[in-house]
Amino acid sequence: MSDQPGYTRVPNSLLELLPTLPDAECRIMLVIIRKTTGWQKVCDVISLSQLTEATGMTRQGVINGVASAIKRGILKRDPSGHNNGFCYEIVVDQVVNEVDHFKQSTKETSQRSRPLVV
Numbered sequence: 001m002s003d004q005p006g007y008t009r010v011p012n013s014l015l016e017l018l019p020t021l022p023d024a025e026c027r028i029m030l031v032i033i034r035k036t037t038g039w040q041k042v043c044d045v046i047s048l049s050q051l052t053e054a055t056g057m058t059r060q061g062v063i064n065g066v067a068s069a070i071k072r073g074i075l076k077r078d079p080s081g082h083n084n085g086f087c088y089e090i091v092v093d094q095v096v097n098e099v100d101h102f103k104q105s106t107k108e109t110s111q112r113s114r115p116l117v118v
Contacts, residue, residue: 014029017074029075066088
């Protein structure tokens with residue numbers, strides 16, 4: 001048995017996006033990253049009770065966080081047919097778009113807030 005701890009490979013664009021997300025979305029995405037990418041899966045069937053337990057959020061908080069991530073386009077959810085669970089998948093292409101959009105908006109904001117040198 002190896003003494004090395006386990007690890008999860010995560011695309012850099014996703015790591016760059018996580019700090020910009022609201023708390024609920026970030027927690028949801030971290031759990032789904034672990035349950036999908038962490039097990040070398042594209043998607044995984046995850047119940048609301050599993051997400052509630054893993055995130056420490058209320059059921060309504062999980063529902064809101066999932067809905068927000070889906071609306072943002074970074075998370076995909078399809079019915080799984082297993083115990084009313086859903087199969088969750090991270091939409092990596094949209095994550096890259098979100099990061100690019102965030103970088104552009106912060107660049108524009110920082111340029112506007114610079115003092116005018118005369």
